[in-house]
Structure formats: structure tokens, C-alpha cells
Amino acid sequence: MYARDIGIDLGTANVLIHVKGKGIVLNEPSVVAIDNHTGRVLAVGEEARRMVGRTPGNIVAIRPLKDGVIADFDVTEAMLKHFINKLNVKGFLSKPRMLVCCPTNITAVEKKAIKEAAEKSGGKNVMLEEEPKVAAIGAGMDIFQPSGNMVVDIGGGTTDVAVLSMGDIVTASSIKMAGDKFDNEIIQYIKREYKLLIGERTGEDIKVKVATVFPGSRNEEIDIRGRDMVSGLPRTITVKSTEIEEALRESIYTIVQTSKSVLERTPPELSADIIDRGVILTGGGALLHGLDMLLAEELKVPVLIAENPMECVAIGTGIMLENLDKLPRRKFS
Incomplete structure (x- = not known):
């Protein structure tokens, strides 16, 4: 064998x-x-x-x-x-x-x-x-043609933004702002606003179930449990989507700025292709509610989420x- x-x-x-x-x-x-x-x-x-x-x-x-x-x-x-x-x-x-x-x-x-x-x-x-x-290939993009393809791959530890053509990267940027940082921002927000300590898994639950990054696009709430910092006893609170949008605003803005800077460094012919083809979002972070809408509004180009973003x-x-x-x-x- x-x-x-x-x-x-x-x-x-x-x-x-x-x-x-x-x-x-x-x-x-x-x-x-x-x-x-x-x-x-x-x-x-x-x-x-x-x-x-x-x-x-x-x-x-x-x-x-x-x-x-x-x-x-x-x-x-x-x-x-x-x-x-x-x-x-x-x-x-x-x-x-x-x-x-x-x-x-x-x-x-x-x-x-x-x-x-x-x-x-x-x-x-x-x-x-x-x-x-590799994410672009997995998302079904034909990167081996002489035309521009842009991918934003948001994982757990890093966000990679790249423009590809002829099978290789033309301009790219990688920042240490991704899923783990989002969880951490949520944990810190709950600690600051409610004086409640929660763990990584609860932070991730909030991100998946109620978080949004596009103001007004989601209005849900979730009950979470943690340890009260004052009394030291367990306590339950209710968290809303609007609060999480506020908690994640700064982190998401970093990703938006990185995407803009990659586009600014892209040759004009390839930029024209990206307007036609749009930007593809891959990685687990692509599933963050409202991210595609926010990027589309900020970058002024169509933004699409890959079919299986986590597996791209x-x-x-x-x-x-x-x-x-x-x-x-x-x-x-």
C-alpha cells in the first residue's frame, strides 16, 4: 500500500x-x-x-x-x-x-x-x-487566468487579504485580528459593562448566536452565565446584538482598513476585474453576521461569502x- x-x-x-x-x-x-x-x-x-x-x-x-x-x-x-x-x-x-x-x-x-x-x-x-x-482555489476562483481575484480569509488567528492573478499573489496583507480576537473583545466587553467574568466558550457562543457587525441588521438576545466580579457568585445576564456590534466595532474596522489598503496597492486593471467579480470571503470569520454587508458598503464592490467558508x-x-x-x-x- x-x-x-x-x-x-x-x-x-x-x-x-x-x-x-x-x-x-x-x-x-x-x-x-x-x-x-x-x-x-x-x-x-x-x-x-x-x-x-x-x-x-x-x-x-x-x-x-x-x-x-x-x-x-x-x-x-x-x-x-x-x-x-x-x-x-x-x-x-x-x-x-x-x-x-x-x-x-x-x-x-x-x-x-x-x-x-x-x-x-x-x-x-x-x-x-x-x-x-489556497482558500481562493477552494472557493472556486480561477486564479490562474490573467485577471484579478480578491479574497479575504478570516480564520481563528489571522486575517489574510490578497489579490491574485496568474496563479500568484499580487498584493497581500496579513493581520493578527480574527476569530479569537473577536471572542476576546466580547469577553472584555461583558467584563467591563456587566462586571461579569465569562470563559472563551461563552464568548464564542455569543459571537455565533447573536453577534452582528452591521448596525441594525440583527436584533437577537441571549442569556449567558458567568461569575460576578463583585460577589464572586454565579449570575445570569441578557446580552443583545446591538451591544456586541459595539464591542466588535474597532476590531472589524481594522479588517476593513486592511482590505482598503490592499485594494489601494492593486494595479488598476486588476481593480477593474474586482469590481466585476467581487470579493470572496472565506474562513470561519466569514460567517460573522453582517460582515459581507459592511465590507460591500465600505469597499464599494460586491462581497460574496464562499459556499463552505470554513472548509475552503x-x-x-x-x-x-x-x-x-x-x-x-x-x-x-
Whole structure:
């Protein structure tokens, strides 16, 4: 049995793995639970995510990737090893080739760390590709024509904005403002306004269920529970969509400004194409209510959400693995 080629979307929030010929076979949170005393890995993925904020002192739930890059090398390696062993993609005598995605403006050292982690987890030839490019391919854009395509990929740790043409990036920008920051802004807002402490998971719940970033486009409310900072006792409050819009305004404005600056640096011919084709939103952050409307209003171009925004990068790795021989300048190291 030969090893299969695999594509990995190594995200700050989730890891998605695409196996050539099988499609996306794994989609799990990038979380590892470790016993502090022994250093033993107790759980990985969804099982570990359920432990976040709910473990005794000796067990810590670690997110080994921060802002799209590796923050803890050994834990990342253990996590990837666990996922790859689970999939059983190694051959009898051969190891799989891997295509791993990374943000656009990471350093050579950060790239080397991603490559090494993938090699140590069982990959033979590891190739790195830039996230917005792979996301655009996964969203169904034909980026190999001489025409402009713009993609805004909002993940857990980074937002990548890129204009692509002829199969490569023309202008791009990557900022550390994405899903995790939104959760944090919500947590800080609740702490400031209500003197109530809530955890990461509650922050994320609020973002998914009631948040909006376009004023007046959503009017919902949610009851949340947390710990009162004054009395130290549990308390329940009701939070409305309008409040969350206010909490996220500054963060979202940063993404809008980044998108504008990328458009400003784009050659005029490609800008004209973007007016016709619109901007595609990918990544989990694309699902944030009202974001497409806000960007369309601010950038003055049509903005569309990709069909499966959370899976675009993984789908893109699959398409690239199918067509490796046709891709320009492709070499495995």
C-alpha cells in the first residue's frame, strides 16, 4: 500500500485534513490537553476542547498555534502525529507527501517550524502554500487566468487579504485580528459593562448566536452565565446584538482598513476585474453576521461569502494535490 498525499489546513482554531481521493476526512479543534506533572498528552481535538476552562490544576488545555503560527512546537507535533495516525494514511514503506497552509507574511523561521512539525509527524515531502491562495482555489476562483481575484480569509488567528492573478499573489496583507480576537473583545466587553467574568466558550457562543457587525441588521438576545466580579457568585445576564456590534466595532474596522489598503496597492486593471467579480470571503470569520454587508458598503464592490467558508482552505489543498504536476514552480523539499 502506498502512502496518500495529504493537505493540511493548520489553523489556530481548527485543523482540517484533506486526503487525496477521499476528501476532507478530519475537522477538529487545535487543542491538546496535557498532564502538567507527567507531560503526557491526555486528549486531542474535540475531546480536549471540551476541557477548556474546566480542568483541575494538573491538566492544561493548550492551543499550540497562536496567530496562525506555531507557539508550542512539541505540542503541535504531538497534535499532528495524533491526527495523522488516526487517519492511517501512511504506506507500508512510504510516508505521505504533505501540503501545509500558512499565513502570507510569516517569517522564514516560522515557516521552518511548520515544515519541521509536519515532517516529524510523519510527512516525507512537505510543501508550504499561502493560505489566501489556497482558500481562493477552494472557493472556486480561477486564479490562474490573467485577471484579478480578491479574497479575504478570516480564520481563528489571522486575517489574510490578497489579490491574485496568474496563479500568484499580487498584493497581500496579513493581520493578527480574527476569530479569537473577536471572542476576546466580547469577553472584555461583558467584563467591563456587566462586571461579569465569562470563559472563551461563552464568548464564542455569543459571537455565533447573536453577534452582528452591521448596525441594525440583527436584533437577537441571549442569556449567558458567568461569575460576578463583585460577589464572586454565579449570575445570569441578557446580552443583545446591538451591544456586541459595539464591542466588535474597532476590531472589524481594522479588517476593513486592511482590505482598503490592499485594494489601494492593486494595479488598476486588476481593480477593474474586482469590481466585476467581487470579493470572496472565506474562513470561519466569514460567517460573522453582517460582515459581507459592511465590507460591500465600505469597499464599494460586491462581497460574496464562499459556499463552505470554513472548509475552503482544505478543499483548496485537495484541488492543488490533484493538479500538482500542472502548478508552476512547485517543488517538494
